[in-house]
Amino acid sequence: MTMNLRVSALLTAIVVASAGCGEDDPGGGKAGSGGGSSGSCKPSAESCYVAGAEGPGNECMAKADFSGSAVAQLRVASHQVKSPTTLAAPFMQNAIITKKSALFEPTCNLDGTGQFNLLLTVDSGASTLTLAGGVPQALLGPATAGTCYARLDAGGGIVVEPVTAPMTLGSDGQFTATFGSFVLPIYLEDSADAEKAVLMPLHEMTVTGKLSADHNCIGRYAHERGNPSQSCQPGEGQFAWEPAGRYEGYITVTEADEVFVHSLGQTLCVVLTGDPTLWKGPKPDLNCKTSQGFVDNGGLPKGDWCSTTNSAGGCQDSWRLVIDYAAQAIQIGGEYGSGCS
DSSP, X not given: OOOOOOOHHHHHHHHHHHHHHSSOOTTSSOOOSOOOSTTTTSOOOGGGOSSOTTSTTGGGTOSSOOTTOSEEEXXXXXEEEEESHHHHSHHHIIIIIIXXXXXXXXXXXXXXXXXXXXXXXXXXXXXXXXXXXXOOGGGTOOGGXXXXXOOEEEETTEEEXXXXXEEEEOTTSEEXXXXXXXXXXXXXSSOOOGGGEEEEEEEEEEEEEEOOTTSSEESEEOGGGEEGGGTTEEOTTOOSEEOOEEEEEEEEHHHHTTSEEGGGTEEHHHHXXXXXXXXXXOTTTOSGGGSHHHHHHTSSOOOSEXXXXXXXXXXXXXXXXXXXXXXXXXXXXXXXXXXXX
């Protein structure tokens, strides 16, 4: 599989952000003296809620109200990486994943870019779950006005589009669905162009979550963790969101070695090994396949997962991605550029 992915701007952002982050913590917040008093950082602006600070979906600052509806549409507001550990490291989690996941809503204590948008449609009537990658929110305006999903063909078989799978849903709101494959986009800037996004193909992707009783939230915004002296950002070792869902899948080592990280001068495979001294090959390739590690070991590095058995260990030809998430209701208008803008 060939992936012509441009990740230079993403890793440039990592270097710049990590240089200015100082003692950022691995929990997605800025290091500080601790959280503020309970309730002091709960946003009061009406623009933060679809139905007021005490109305449906207030606990996750929902941007739409699906109370009583069989179909709920949501946007993942927080991706909290559990594995691989190289992606869970502070410089990647804080400066990139957390920052890009959060919307830019300063009055709501959110200082993100809204460029990492995983969209979910939970259809309890049809018993299906649909996943889609959303375009940068800055292209669309306030989240209360809705969002649009992306449809991209990056070539080499890499296609970003909504995918739907059967879903089990319990009376308590707990749901589970499994997808054979899904391409997860992370945009580098406020552009819907495929060349401006990092596209990560995930296989055998399982998504679980617990939908709130009003169908507007998965997890919640943990305002009590906010530190008033730090613009109500969370204290050390904490995330601003409390998750109630998880998605997990794998990317093969071969696929990762076809993603070149220009600003670090190495492929994603080299990054995920955590050992560029051994696994970074010479110019012009700078990949795992031309490295000393490849020579010494007679092949690509071993991951922590096997694609043929979809289990840990074994052939070790893949890396497992595990992310906990929180999500908030939002109206999904359709495909960007095709009636949705």
